[in-house]
Amino acid sequence: MSGIRTTCAYCGVGCGISATVTGARSVEIRGDADHPANHGRLCSKGTHLGETTSLEGRLLHPMIGTKRAGWDKALDLVAKRFRDTIAEHGPNSVAFYVSGQLLTEDYYVANKLMKGFIGSANIDTNSRLCMSSAVAGHLRAFGEDVVPASYSDLDQADLVILVGSNTAWCHPVVYQRILAARAARGTRIVVIDPRRTETCEDADLHLAIRPGSDVALFNGLLAHCRDAGLLDEAYLSRSVDVPDDFWARQGEGSDLWSVARDCDVPPADLRRFFELFAAHPRTVTLFSQGVNQSLRGTDQVNAILNVHLATGRIGKPGAAPFSITGQPNAMGGREVGGLATTLAAHMDFAPENVARVGRFWGTPNVAAKPGLKAVDLFRSIGEGRIKALWIMATNPAVSMPDAGAVREALAACPFVVVSDCIADTDTTRLAHVTLPAAGWGEKDGTVTNSERVISRQRRLFDLPGEAMPDWWIIKEVGRRMGWVGEFAYSRPADIYREHARLSTYQNAGARRFDIGRHAAISNADYADMAPWRWGGEGFADGRFSTPNGRARLVPVAQAPLQAPLARWPMTLNTGRYRDQWHTMTRTGLSPRLSSHRREPMVEVHPLDATGLGIAEGDLARVATPQGESIFRATLSEGQRRGELFTPIHWTDRQSSGGRTGLLPRALVDPHSGQPGFKATPASVTRV
Numbered sequence: 001m002s003g004i005r006t007t008c009a010y011c012g013v014g015c016g017i018s019a020t021v022t023g024a025r026s027v028e029i030r031g032d033a034d035h036p037a038n039h040g041r042l043c044s045k046g047t048h049l050g051e052t053t054s055l056e057g058r059l060l061h062p063m064i065g066t067k068r069a070g071w072d073k074a075l076d077l078v079a080k081r082f083r084d085t086i087a088e089h090g091p092n093s094v095a096f097y098v099s100g101q102l103l104t105e106d107y108y109v110a111n112k113l114m115k116g117f118i119g120s121a122n123i124d125t126n127s128r129l130c131m132s133s134a135v136a137g138h139l140r141a142f143g144e145d146v147v148p149a150s151y152s153d154l155d156q157a158d159l160v161i162l163v164g165s166n167t168a169w170c171h172p173v174v175y176q177r178i179l180a181a182r183a184a185r186g187t188r189i190v191v192i193d194p195r196r197t198e199t200c201e202d203a204d205l206h207l208a209i210r211p212g213s214d215v216a217l218f219n220g221l222l223a224h225c226r227d228a229g230l231l232d233e234a235y236l237s238r239s240v241d242v243p244d245d246f247w248a249r250q251g252e253g254s255d256l257w258s259v260a261r262d263c264d265v266p267p268a269d270l271r272r273f274f275e276l277f278a279a280h281p282r283t284v285t286l287f288s289q290g291v292n293q294s295l296r297g298t299d300q301v302n303a304i305l306n307v308h309l310a311t312g313r314i315g316k317p318g319a320a321p322f323s324i325t326g327q328p329n330a331m332g333g334r335e336v337g338g339l340a341t342t343l344a345a346h347m348d349f350a351p352e353n354v355a356r357v358g359r360f361w362g363t364p365n366v367a368a369k370p371g372l373k374a375v376d377l378f379r380s381i382g383e384g385r386i387k388a389l390w391i392m393a394t395n396p397a398v399s400m401p402d403a404g405a406v407r408e409a410l411a412a413c414p415f416v417v418v419s420d421c422i423a424d425t426d427t428t429r430l431a432h433v434t435l436p437a438a439g440w441g442e443k444d445g446t447v448t449n450s451e452r453v454i455s456r457q458r459r460l461f462d463l464p465g466e467a468m469p470d471w472w473i474i475k476e477v478g479r480r481m482g483w484v485g486e487f488a489y490s491r492p493a494d495i496y497r498e499h500a501r502l503s504t505y506q507n508a509g510a511r512r513f514d515i516g517r518h519a520a521i522s523n524a525d526y527a528d529m530a531p532w533r534w535g536g537e538g539f540a541d542g543r544f545s546t547p548n549g550r551a552r553l554v555p556v557a558q559a560p561l562q563a564p565l566a567r568w569p570m571t572l573n574t575g576r577y578r579d580q581w582h583t584m585t586r587t588g589l590s591p592r593l594s595s596h597r598r599e600p601m602v603e604v605h606p607l608d609a610t611g612l613g614i615a616e617g618d619l620a621r622v623a624t625p626q627g628e629s630i631f632r633a634t635l636s637e638g639q640r641r642g643e644l645f646t647p648i649h650w651t652d653r654q655s656s657g658g659r660t661g662l663l664p665r666a667l668v669d670p671h672s673g674q675p676g677f678k679a680t681p682a683s684v685t686r687v
């Protein structure tokens with residue numbers, strides 16, 4: 001029996017799956033050999049999806065408080081409370097907080113309801129926590145949020161630089177692809193990461209830089225390229241604007257010795273990195289949360305983009321900067337405007353865009369300015385300015401920085417709605433209304449992966465209990481708020497077609513959207529849609545989306561590096577385990593996945609541990625200015641001295657300790673609003 005072609009539920013690699021349904025809730029999973037992202041490969045999480053499709057822990061019925069309610073009653077209540085709040089306090093007193101787990105169709109309807117009809121842009125997403133610094137960096141350099149790379153560039157590169165990315169664990173199929181290219185053509189691999197992770201095992205070079213010194217490193221590389229005559233002067237003159245004072249501002253402190261000192265790496269290793277870069281023009285720099293989740297994330301992104309633009313390593317096979325996303329549909333959310341800082345279809349809030357979207361949606365009410373980004377949004381809830389909140393498919397009581405304060409804010413918010421497929425999460429415990437949403441394998445729609453391939457997720461099982469797809473729940477609330485005709489969708493294909501039309505309406509959307517392909521989508525095409533990549537080859541023509549068609553070098557300077565504080569002498573870094581996903585609501589159901597790491601551990605360098613009297617297996621309290629939690633200690637030579645690492649996955653549901661979300665400060669990058677999870681002042685003591 002041939003399988004149903006669908007897409008993995010987890011990371012931004014976006015692997016295609018061939019699913020063979022074998023029972024009411026059982027399915028055999030294979031990699032889709034024809035999918036361009038994975039060519040049949042899957043990692044452990046994708047392979048074991050079939051172990052996670054039971055109904056254990058599912059939210060199956062609408063609930064008002066702790067009482068089961070019918071859909072009509074629950075939806076009427078949600079619509080009424082939002083309507084009443086808006087009438088009394090204005091449209092900016094309500095907010096949606098959504099998720100890269102939503103399908104593009106769900107995202108589109110949520111964005112349309114909030115920005116088009118409620119008239120506020122207070123809709124932000126957990127993608128803010130993942131890659132919004134890459135978005136801000138792309139906008140500054142390219143004039144558009146376009147990732148100018150594809151996975152095939154990894155097949156053709158001679159040098160792959162992995163920055164702030166434990167690719168082997170967090171994007172395993174991309175990593176397998178890099179290793180396959182290495183076996184075939186000798187691709188060199190450089191890993192830049194304060195930790196010695198599993199990704200370093202196959203690397204030619206690992207630079208364990210001081211956390212937050214990325215700008216110093218890439219500015220140093222750029223200075224070296226200039227001194228060594230590696231700049232692509234023809235490309236710069238044809239395609240890139242260079243501010244008059246750019247080189248003067250970049251030059252200071254960018255000699256090899258200064259950079260080695262700032263980054264705390266051996267000068268010989270740094271020289272080797274520069275030499276590898278010089279010797280291999282086909283370079284892909286793949287970066288991830290280690291770059292983005294920083295208080296200087298956007299500058300770090302632009303430091304990387306500057307090097308690629310100045311050396312002409314962009315828009316050519318095997319040469320590109322490549323921001324790889326964490327979630328399955330962070331890119332789809334970006335396409336429809338699911339961030340508080342974009343309007344719709346890659347448009348910003350310029351008055352002509354607001355008018356254009358208003359004409360298209362048939363509403364005079366379109367939000368005219370950006371809304372609150374995630375950290376500010378939850379802060380506003382705590383301050384009582386947001387009085388009604390709808391959270392969709394995410395668990396901010398665990399995942400936001402300073403999660404303790406987020407939890408207090410939610411507890412004090414007059415009206416909290418949560419739609420989710422899981423009944424008991426740290427966030428549903430704080431909801432006034434919980435709405436049962438369809439989960440992976442129960443809904444139809446599209447997702448866009450890190451390389452901008454749009455793929456279908458397809459329904460494999462009947463909807464359990466009274467669960468409904470997110471797009472249906474949102475449009476039903478919209479209709480009950482009075483916009484009946486505007487939310488008259490009967491299936492996801494209706495929404496996709498409207499999204500495609502808006503993307504092309506009066507050239508509204510991204511210049512590189514494949515207008516013909518989108519416009520041709522009909523219901524039948526949607527049902528059979530094969531994975532396809534929108535946007536062509538990123539900037540192959542040397543034209544960018546700025547008003548003059550030229551990219552920009554953005555001057556960025558290394559911010560002063562944080563010295564250890566007496567009370568907080570350590571620096572805490574956070575991240576993922578190989579076999580778990582986010583807050584483990586799905587992967588935690590799989591016995592095989594759970595056997596990889598059974599409990600949350602704090603990794604400590606052995607010499608630090610000796611000094612602190614901590615032995616392998618001890619319980620250790622990690623404390624920061626924000627909060628504290630207890631972890632099992634494990635000693636790791638992969639840690640730099642003075643640094644700690646904890647995993648993000650564990651919640652109150654699974655454990656009384658291991659709560660990493662309580663530890664980071666609610667501080668953000670000034671350009672993107674992305675929180676800096678990667679370098680929190682901390683202490684660790686034996687319990």
Ligand code: SF4
Pocket residue numbers: 008009010011012013014015038041042043044045046047171172173174
């Ligand atoms: Fe799923 Fe990501 Fe693994 Fe692919 S690499 S199977 S998308 S978790």
